[in-house]
Amino acid sequence: MTAAATSLLDAYHIKGSGLDVDNPATGTLLATVKDYSLDEISDCIAAATTAMPAWAKRTAKDRAGVLQRWYGLIMQHQEDLAQLITAECGKPLPEARGEVAYGASFVEWFAEEGKRAYGEVIPTHNPRARIVVTKQPVGVVSAITPWNFPVAMITRKAAPALAAGCPMIVKPAEATPLSALAIEALAYEAGIPEGVFKVVTSCDAAASGKLLTTHPDIRKISFTGSTAVGKILMRQAADTIKRASMELGGNAPFIVFDDADLDAAIDGAMASKYRNAGQTCVCANRFYVQEGIYDAFIEKFAEKVASLNVGNGADDDTDVGPLINPVALKKVSDLVDGAVDAGALAIVGGAPSELGGNYYTPTVLADTTPDMEISNAEIFGPVAPVFRFKGEDDVIEMANNTPYGLAAYFYARDLGRVWRVAEALEYGMVGVNEGILSTEVAPFGGVKQSGIGREGSRHGLDEYLEIKYMLMGGL
Numbered sequence: 001m002t003a004a005a006t007s008l009l010d011a012y013h014i015k016g017s018g019l020d021v022d023n024p025a026t027g028t029l030l031a032t033v034k035d036y037s038l039d040e041i042s043d044c045i046a047a048a049t050t051a052m053p054a055w056a057k058r059t060a061k062d063r064a065g066v067l068q069r070w071y072g073l074i075m076q077h078q079e080d081l082a083q084l085i086t087a088e089c090g091k092p093l094p095e096a097r098g099e100v101a102y103g104a105s106f107v108e109w110f111a112e113e114g115k116r117a118y119g120e121v122i123p124t125h126n127p128r129a130r131i132v133v134t135k136q137p138v139g140v141v142s143a144i145t146p147w148n149f150p151v152a153m154i155t156r157k158a159a160p161a162l163a164a165g166c167p168m169i170v171k172p173a174e175a176t177p178l179s180a181l182a183i184e185a186l187a188y189e190a191g192i193p194e195g196v197f198k199v200v201t202s203c204d205a206a207a208s209g210k211l212l213t214t215h216p217d218i219r220k221i222s223f224t225g226s227t228a229v230g231k232i233l234m235r236q237a238a239d240t241i242k243r244a245s246m247e248l249g250g251n252a253p254f255i256v257f258d259d260a261d262l263d264a265a266i267d268g269a270m271a272s273k274y275r276n277a278g279q280t281c282v283c284a285n286r287f288y289v290q291e292g293i294y295d296a297f298i299e300k301f302a303e304k305v306a307s308l309n310v311g312n313g314a315d316d317d318t319d320v321g322p323l324i325n326p327v328a329l330k331k332v333s334d335l336v337d338g339a340v341d342a343g344a345l346a347i348v349g350g351a352p353s354e355l356g357g358n359y360y361t362p363t364v365l366a367d368t369t370p371d372m373e374i375s376n377a378e379i380f381g382p383v384a385p386v387f388r389f390k391g392e393d394d395v396i397e398m399a400n401n402t403p404y405g406l407a408a409y410f411y412a413r414d415l416g417r418v419w420r421v422a423e424a425l426e427y428g429m430v431g432v433n434e435g436i437l438s439t440e441v442a443p444f445g446g447v448k449q450s451g452i453g454r455e456g457s458r459h460g461l462d463e464y465l466e467i468k469y470m471l472m473g474g475l
C-alpha cells in the first residue's frame with residue numbers, strides 16, 4: 001500500500017470499539033473507525049442546516065472553483081485512493097484506479113454543470129405581469145452509499161448536490177468507510193466547509209438510515225443499494241415528503257442475436273459480467289443467445305472465462321477479486337447449486353474457488369431456463385447463466401419479464417432490429433453493441449423497481465434543484 005494510504009489508515013484508526021473494517025481478500029482487520037451515535041449524526045444535520053445559506057449564496061462559479069480543486073486532489077491521490085478501495089472492497093487495483101477516475105469525473109462534470117442551472121422566462125398570460133422561473137437548491141441532502149463503488153457512488157451524489165448549493169451528509173456502507181473518509185479529507189483540503197460535506201460512519205445501518213430519512217431538516221435522500229432497502233427508506237422518507245433519488249437493484253439481460261459480431265459480443269459480455277467480480281447493479285445478469293449462434297458463443301465465452309485469474313485484488317495478475325463477505329459467497333453458491341440441481345450445466349466453474357475465503361470461481365452456466373431462481377435473482381457474483389432463445393419477440397418478452405429495469409445490453413447488426421429492440425426494452429439504460437455504459441456525461445438510472453431519478457449528465461443536477469415560479473405583477 002502507498003505511504004499516503006497507510007498513513008490515512010493510521011489517521012482513521014481509533015482506539016477502542018467502533019466500526020471494524022476488514023479486507024475481504026484476507027479477512028484481516030484494516031482499521032477500526034468511529035461509530036457515530038445518533039446524537040452525533042443529529043449534530044451533523046444541524047451543522048449542515050446552519051452551513052446551507054452561506055453555501056447556497058456563493059456564486060455557482062465560486063462553488064465550481066472549490067469543486068475543481070476537489071477534482072484535482074482526488075486525481076492527485078488516485079493511487080492512494082485506489083489502494084484503499086482494493087483493500088476494503090476487494091476489486092483489482094486497475095479497476096480501483098478506474099473507479100477513482102470515474103468518481104472524480106463527476107466532480108469535474110458538475111463543477112461545470114452547476115454554472116448552467118438556468119431558469120426561464122415564460123411568455124406571460126397577463127400583460128401586467130411577467131413569469132420568471134428560477135432554480136434553487138433543494139436543501140440539506142442525506143446520501144446512503146454502497147460498498148461496491150466506495151468512491152464513485154459518493155461523488156456521483158455529492159458533486160451535483162454541492163454544485164447546486166446543497167450540503168450533503170453521507171453514510172457510507174459499513175464495509176467500506178475508509179475511502180469515503182479519505183474523500184472527505186480531500187474535500188476539506190479543497191475548501192469545502194465541514195458543515196457542507198460530512199461523512200458519518202456507523203455500525204448501525206438501520207438506525208442511522210432511519211434518522212437520515214426521517215429528520216425534518218433533511219429535504220432529500222439519495223440512495224444506491226438494493227430495492228428491498230430502497231423501499232424501506234422511501235417509506236421512512238414519506239412522512240416528511242422528502243425528495244428521493246433511488247438507484248436500486250437490476251437484473252440486466254444481455255442479448256446476442258444471430259447477426260451479432262460474435263467477438264465484440266464476447267468482449268462486451270466479459271466486461272459487463274466480470275468487472276468487480278460481478279458485483280455491480282448494471283452487470284449482465286441473464287445472457288440470452290439466439291439458437292443459431294448459441295454453441296459458438298458458449299464455446300468462445302467459456303474459453304475466455306476459464307482464463308480469468310482469481311486472487312487478491314492487490315496482486316498484479318488478478319482479474320477477479322473476492323466477493324465482499326461470506327454472506328455474498330453463500331448467496332452466489334446457493335444460486336448456482338440450485339440452477340445445476342434443476343438441470344443447468346456448469347461449463348466453467350460452478351463452485352467456490354480453491355483459494356477459500358470469499359473467492360468464487362468465474363462461472364458459465366449453459367442450458368439455464370427462466371423458471372430457475374438464478375434467472376430472477378440479482379446474482380452479484382461472477383456467474384453467467386446463458387439461456388437459448390428463438391426469435392426477437394420471445395427474447396424481448398423474457399428480458400422484460402422482471403420487476404427490474406436498470407440496464408440492458410444487446411448485440412445485433414440489423415439496423416431495423418437495433419431500433420426495435422432498443423425501444424422495446426423496458427430499461428433506463430440500453431447498451432447497443434456495448435457492454436459498459438457508465439459515464440459522467442450520460443443519465444444513469446432505472447425504471448420500474450430499479451429506481452427513481454438520474455445521476456450524471458445535466459439531468460443529475462436537476463435532482464438537487466427545486467423549481468420556483470415567480471409572477472412579477474403590477475407592471
Ligand code: SIN
Pocket residue numbers: 148149224247279280281282438
Ligand atoms: C452500481 O453498481 O451501483 C454502479 C455501477 C456503475 O456506475 O457503473
